[in-house]
Amino acid sequence: MSKKSNKEQRGDETPPQTNFGPNDTDTVRIAQLDCSPSLNDLYQALESAKSELGKKFELSWNVGGSKSDFILSVACPPDQGIPPDWSLSMPDGTIAWSYLGDDVALIQLHVRNLSGSNDNKVPAFPDFSFNNISSSDANDPFPFGELGTVATVEVIDWEPFNAPIARDFNALRQYHEMLQQPETGIMSQWWIMYFLEQEYYRYKACSFPVTLAVFDLTMRTPRGLSPLSVSHIKQIGQRVTNAKRKIDLFGHFGSTLYALMLPHTELSAGTMVANRIKSLITNHQEEFGWDNSQINVRMGIASIPTSAQDLNGLIMQAVEDLKATAAVS
Template sequence: MLKKTGTTKSLPRLPSTPGLADIHAYLQRALEHRGTTIEICWTPMDGLSEYSLSIECSPRGGDAEWRMYAGSGSRSQLLWNYVSCDVLLVYNLVCSSCGDGFNSVSTPAEPISDTWRESGSGQDTYYRLEALNAPKQEPLTPTQENAALLMPKPTSALTGDLAHVQMPTLLQSILMAQMNGRLKIVSNNRGAEVYFKDGIPVHSFTNDTVGEESIFEILTWKEGDFSFEAKVTTDARTIRQNLDSLLLQGMQLIDNATYLRNSGLRPETLVSRKYQNLSEKEFESMVASGAPIPMTFQKKFYRSIDDGKPVQHLLEKLRLPRSQWIPLMCNMMRCDLITLSQGTGAAKSVRPALEPKSIDKRAIQNVMMSLRRPETGLFTYPAFLYFLEQEYFRGYRSASPISVVVFQMRMASGNLDPVREPLPLAAVSEAVRRISRVKRHVDMMAHYETFDYALLLPNTKTSGAAVFANRIMKTLTASPLLPGMDMDKLSFAFGIASIPEDFLDLSLLLSAAEVAKNAAMNSPSPIVLYKDIK
């Protein structure tokens, strides 16, 4: 084995491959004993080989480092090493390295009517390997489908608790492992099923939603049990978008729903139009500052509001899914087009009736525009530093992470020593427009020093910032920023650093992001995390 620093604590040998609960427990132990290497050994079910897994957490902080070896003693061979606290990803790596994959390429997929029987292994883990040769089960009829969601589930290739594994992480792990089968979820008398082909969701439904709408719903579930049954297939295809797009839309939907809830919106809340004689041109002007939703949808939604009627009445009248009415309602509120009031019951309230306070949106916009560069609409570098410091203090009090992305968008010319020139102003404006469509409302984009740019991502770790940087790359390279622009000459470099993963000091955070960006300029990958720089 490779030499390790500090002390090593070997735990009792396991009778089989560790489950997710085992790996989670070992990570907890490593976090409690930083500087000590925790080592686990086991022999898989075939009994032909031996493996070991070591976990070490640095006393200086940061994520755990995992190393997996094949063999024992002097004949051991390092299979991989990985730095992360995501136990689900580590579990998938362990299973694939041991040959305990969830699917066999040589074995054909089983039809949807097949099921699995109890394995009887008795392991106390969140994940359990399947027993083979299961008995057959009669196919479900359409009237049984919803009821089957809440029926006791058979032991499956993957089982777990949403309290330990977040739904986005679970879906991304299934995608990375390219798993085939059915994911079943039961949460507070609600049920859902998602079918995957090569890790890509193709069909999904809950008790009252189908397709992509059901994916948006289950992303909000924080509690419940899930199980994955390998090789269960279906011919239904109700999901067309890729998982990254669904997760992004789902997170934006959750942010919007939180905004509405914090604004006091409830089914019984009374909603009214704020301006009774608003012309179409005035309406279009007011919603121009909101989210980019088709104008026809916004006009229809606004006209459908019956002044003084509950929100529930409006939703029953329009019959729109959550993914449509929530963004529309948010736009109406953020653009100051509607007012909300709570209905009065039979008994009169002791509190006096409140009149909504008029908020001068123009004054707010004037302040915001004074902090932006007029040619791009982006915040200035000093404004970025101000908001970064405010977010730093907020994150310190709430113990939440902050990530900063410093990046460069240039046109490169030359092969041996390419010259990187700034993008034309029109191309920058188009890039800003595209990035604004994929970022969250709380994220901030600004100029960084002279020719670079920066993103401030509150409540985001480096892994999440890297995913977002990848989305930016995809949206910027999907089509030319300007007609006739040579896409092959576009050059991007993203540097990412985070608090508290990398540093606790604000000035070091910016320096680290700059160093990572400079490393990305000379790296095959345009996105570099500071913690990955050796």
């Protein structure tokens, strides 16, 4: 990223010099924020930027009750304010700090729920922008509002500090692929059972419901019903994956059986979802390039706590419902 002046970036005139802090200290507290502890990520970002900026940044918070007091400080040498390549602006409730160096990109903080400081003063937060703040005035250390202003902040974006996070997500995707059958691309039976057990424990601890739909998917042939081919399973698995929620799991559950696990879902809502999945398979087979009557679909469904109170009962009820459906058809 090439360096640009703030004037070039904003296309406006350089604001007049503003008194920023006293001469007798090299640390100026610039904000106090009520925030999430996840802003530890921002701390790491600023720590990484420290060597590039040539400036000292301090971040700390004290947890009290359900909230945290978050203090962001910048230390500048006496008589030398924020470097000219830093800008701070607040259009429409957004504070954006930008260091336009070669290796350090944008860090933005989104401010929500502005409120007064502890002495009930309402801070003055007009739209503003400034650069190269220097000089000193002990009576006006914070030119755009009261010190100790309380706000809620959320990190929107920063680069290149998100590179480690991207690597973590890549590792997570690789781990998720390990849970899938390599041939079919959908989750193996044993992983479905493992996560189903976790949902049962979650029900025991928090009373969160879980619904299990079991599908019997077979191919109609002149010789009768046969298991689906690998290509058929892949196509159906992709269609189901695109239709379900991220927290729902679809995978193998036997030779011709497939399970759809719906966490935090009551039986009535789960039945609607399962019927929609069934319809995607049975009513749109031409989109797969199949004859519309080629795939035979039967479905059974059960839930905790409506159908059963334990894991074995849940599976047995879903299978029994499947058998009852098969008998009717």
